[in-house]
Amino acid sequence: KHVPWLRKEKTAEPAGQTILPRPHAGARIYPDRIVYGRNLPPRPCLSCRRRPPTSRAESAEMLSLSRSIGRRCLSRFRQSAHHRSCSSTAVVDQEPPKILITGGLGQLGRGLASRLRARYGRSSVILTDILKPTAGVVKDGPYRFADILDFKLLQEMIVNERITWMFHFSALLSAVGEQNTALALRVNIEGLHNVMELAKQYDLRLFVPSTIGAFGPTSPRNPTPDLTVQKPSTIYGVSKVHAELMGEYYHRKFGLDFRCLRLPGVISADTAPGGGTTDYAVHIFHEAIRNRAYKCYLREDTRLPMIYIDDCLRAMVEVMECDPRLLKQRVYNLQAISFTPAELAKEIRRHMSNFQITYEPDFRQQIADTWPQVLDDSRARADWGWKHLVDTPDLVELMLQYLSHHYEFNAGRVAN
Template sequence: MALQRLQIQHCRVFSSLINNQLHLRRNQSVLATPDENPRILITGGLGQLGTGLAKILREKYGKDNVIMSDILKPSKEVVEAGPYIFADILDFKCLQEMVVTYRIDWLIHFSALLSAVGEQNVPLAIRVNIEGLHNVMELAKQYRLRIFVPSTIGAFGPESPRNPTPNLTIQRPKTIYGVSKVHGELLGEYYHHKFGLDFRCLRFPGVISSDTNPGGGTTDYAVQIFHDALKTRQFQCYLKPDTRLPMMYITDALRSLCEFMALPPEALKQRTYNVTAMSFTPEEIVRSVQRHVPDLKVTYAPDSRQQIADSWPQVFDDSEARAEWNWKPQYDIDGMVDIMVDALRPKYQI
């Protein structure tokens, strides 16, 4: 009996050693060498940032090295631009299979319900924004991926200093979107210190783009105004005219992300940074748009999004990103407005 127990114990130890070696080899096999381009998976790729980011990364790292994913049916243009696959971030095994099959090195996690939408369906926001995050964080830990999770001005609350809002300060958001983002920041910090995970996070302000339609978020008035100005010459704003919020043109936002992800780990002094480009109010962007559409008529009808905006930063302090990895935006409000109007004029045949 003693001999039998010894043989069983020996088998268990041997099996454990084999499993550990297989686990290590599996993790090592998906890592790009310094001479290789990274293989990148983008979740939530059909959102505001995903398509534009995929285009930039494919130009830099190769078309087949950047895989877009989402649960939506892609357009013909998206499919022709490069690899696109279905990915449900709540399905861990599905994500795991993609990471292994495509030998992923970087994971850029855009899948989330935004502020106003999340408030309308809190249980779904918890599933997508928190459970989905847990899945990608565990995958990144298991396969030693470099992972990027965006955060937001919505990660702050009314107790935070609003003008300016520094990189490190009290965070008590009042939306489930903000709560989930603070959770993501802290979980990423924990995984970095506990497991050595290469976690990276940028807190974005409102991002303005002509590529996607506004989705009803708190800062989306700054996109909707261009469509309404060019189409009907009338715009109703759901925020008060003097509501100041940080903003950023999408080209700056994507460039900040690409520069940040390309940095070697030792260049980062922290894992989460504020980035921004400008701060303005609805009445200030109205004046800038009226340079192109002088007969634009504007009314103000604040709704529930006003309360959200009143809890967010007015001016974002991104001095640490500027000092530590030389971040610098290129577009101010008038430059951004000029580009947006030029981009959208053909859509409305003006």
């Protein structure tokens, strides 16, 4: 009546043809019809791209949510009341995440920051630690001092920098933790509590790495499944089991978007060995280039799971970017390669025929004897498509090539 052009034209319709009214901006055009206003099907969710159902039950759920979380958050649920996890920070169709990395000057932090800055921008990633940064670290991007035990300092940084993702790497590793249990308890557990509470309070997506050290002598060793007995023999392992359980509890109780990978030994040429039980697999390359010999603190037949740094960093980025609906659990095993010191030495001799290795096991041998030999990561491969790219021969070639250039460059600088 009031909008005449919405009505069908009065002219006769040719046989077999329907004359459609002229569309307007709120309409959708289909081959045989035009749909308007209230009849439009719901649009897909911006996060998961799935069309939300429109049943009465889910309308009631949305109303209940609006009362419990307030009007400010209601818009996040309007398009898809059925999947709450999609309301968290998403990469698709939203501004890039603002990322905070604790313990950033360790083995993983700087490499991860470089990878994330390449994806989201230099200023989107803030590296933190209690150590004095090198000029290279400051040049690469934002760096801040942050003590993981200082709750107020972390809180101020999260608020002022509008942080949305956090990678929590601050921890004392296995061998170092055994020598200073009191400090390990404070850093690994009290520090974790601070981070987890802040992530809950400010709705952050939180990644906390776990370890093969989270398993113990009663766990199956070859392969070790995701769900099994966990009775670790070190304070480092105990603290990581605590982190896994707390993360799962916070996810169930408060909806915290917690994500965790049980990492094998990480092999990297970028940083010096950090005192972990698996660090022989890094130290051996330094000694091979400098001295053509290495004294190993583990037995020659001690098999442990390992991963090259590039594969490890890629896995962490992939699991953090993953659609939350695909994650059927919050903690996943991560497996790449497994070898013994003798097998690694044999592979090194393919490039250095005069390399020699001797074995003098110390207290770290007892730790290694309780750890998995191979991790079963079939769930990670099935749920979010994990796949490693670097095998043992590739790893040896990459490490020797990188460190050879490193020591030649430094020797040239000293000579000059």
